[in-house]
Amino acid sequence: MIEVFRIDGVEFGELRAELAGIKGHVSVGQLVFSIAPRINAAGRLGDANRAVELLVTDDQDKARLLVKELDNENKRRQMIQQAVVDEALLKVNAEADLKNENALVLANAGWHPGVVGIVASKIKEEFNRPTIIIALENGSGKGSARSVAGFDLYEALTACKTHLDGYGGHPMAAGLTLSNQKLEDFKKAFIDFANERLTKENLQTILTLDSEMALQDITPRFMEFLDKLSPYGPGNMRPKFAIRNVEIAGVPKVIGKTGEHIRFKIKQGLKSYPAVGFGLSNKYEMLITGQPVDIACVVETNEWQGNTSIQMNVRDIKRAVT
Structure with missing residues (x-):
C-alpha cells in the first residue's frame, strides 16, 4: 500500500x-x-x-x-469546520466593533479545539486583522491565533501573558490556553495591544502582483517555466499576474456548498481559459454585465477526474478601465 x-x-x-x-x-x-x-x-x-x-x-x-x-x-x-466558521462569522457581526477594534477574539463553548486554527485562518482572511478563535470547555479555553503582516503574535501574547495559562508560537501563528474567568480581560488586553500597533492602513488588503500578461502569453513553455519554480509555499509563493480587459464568455456559475465561489470563462482575442474565483461570488453581477474586466490571478494546472487543464485561479476582479 x-x-x-x-x-x-x-x-x-x-x-x-x-x-x-x-x-x-x-x-x-x-x-x-x-x-x-x-x-x-x-x-x-x-x-x-x-x-x-x-x-x-x-x-x-x-x-x-x-x-x-x-x-x-x-x-x-470539514463539516465541523464549516459549522464553526459560520458561527464565528455570526459572532463577528453580533459582537465585534470593526471600526474601533483592530483584532478579533472569538470564543464559544462547543467549538471543536481541533479546527480552531483553520477557522482562525479563514476569519483572518475575511476581515484582514489578527484573529484568535477559542474553544471553551470545562472552565478553560484552548485557542489558536493567526496574524497579518506587521503584527507579531508572540509579542502580543507575551504582553498579555498575565491573563493566560500558557502560550507559544511565532509572529504569524500561535496557540494559547486560558481560564474562562480571564477571557474578557485577555480579550480587552489583546485588542488594546493591536489598536496600539496597527493602523487602519495596516488592515487594508493589499494584493501584490508580480507582472502583467495577456492570455496569448500562456503557452506550454510558460507553464513549464512555472512548474520549474515549484515547490511553492511561504517564501516562494505562486506568481500573481494582472490580465487586463478580458471578456466573460458564457454565463458565470456560482458554486460551493454555500455559494461562495464562482466559475466562469475569460476570453481575450482568440484565446480563452476557464477561471475560478474562491470566495468571489460577490462579483457575479459584475461578470454578467457584458463589460470587460481586469483580473488578478494565478495561472495553474487543474487536475480533476483524470483530466488536466490550464485555469486562472482568480484573486480579484475589477471593471476594466477604458
Whole structure:
C-alpha cells in the first residue's frame, strides 16, 4: 500500500490513490491540498497514531481500512469546520466593533479545539486583522491565533501573558490556553495591544502582483517555466499576474456548498481559459454585465477526474478601465 514517489527529486511515502483519489503523478499541490488534510484530520479529531500506522504498515488490508477511516474523518472535519466558521462569522457581526477594534477574539463553548486554527485562518482572511478563535470547555479555553503582516503574535501574547495559562508560537501563528474567568480581560488586553500597533492602513488588503500578461502569453513553455519554480509555499509563493480587459464568455456559475465561489470563462482575442474565483461570488453581477474586466490571478494546472487543464485561479476582479 505504501509506495515511494518523487516530488522535485525528494522522496515521499505515497498513500496510493485511495487516500485522495489521485491517480498517476502526485503534484506538490495534490500533496498539500488533498493528501495532507486527510493525514492531519486524524490528529485534529482523534488519535494521530492512525496516520502514522498508515505510513508505516506493510499490511495492505489494514492500510485500506485506515485510508477509508482517514477519508471519513476528513469529511467530518470539514463539516465541523464549516459549522464553526459560520458561527464565528455570526459572532463577528453580533459582537465585534470593526471600526474601533483592530483584532478579533472569538470564543464559544462547543467549538471543536481541533479546527480552531483553520477557522482562525479563514476569519483572518475575511476581515484582514489578527484573529484568535477559542474553544471553551470545562472552565478553560484552548485557542489558536493567526496574524497579518506587521503584527507579531508572540509579542502580543507575551504582553498579555498575565491573563493566560500558557502560550507559544511565532509572529504569524500561535496557540494559547486560558481560564474562562480571564477571557474578557485577555480579550480587552489583546485588542488594546493591536489598536496600539496597527493602523487602519495596516488592515487594508493589499494584493501584490508580480507582472502583467495577456492570455496569448500562456503557452506550454510558460507553464513549464512555472512548474520549474515549484515547490511553492511561504517564501516562494505562486506568481500573481494582472490580465487586463478580458471578456466573460458564457454565463458565470456560482458554486460551493454555500455559494461562495464562482466559475466562469475569460476570453481575450482568440484565446480563452476557464477561471475560478474562491470566495468571489460577490462579483457575479459584475461578470454578467457584458463589460470587460481586469483580473488578478494565478495561472495553474487543474487536475480533476483524470483530466488536466490550464485555469486562472482568480484573486480579484475589477471593471476594466477604458
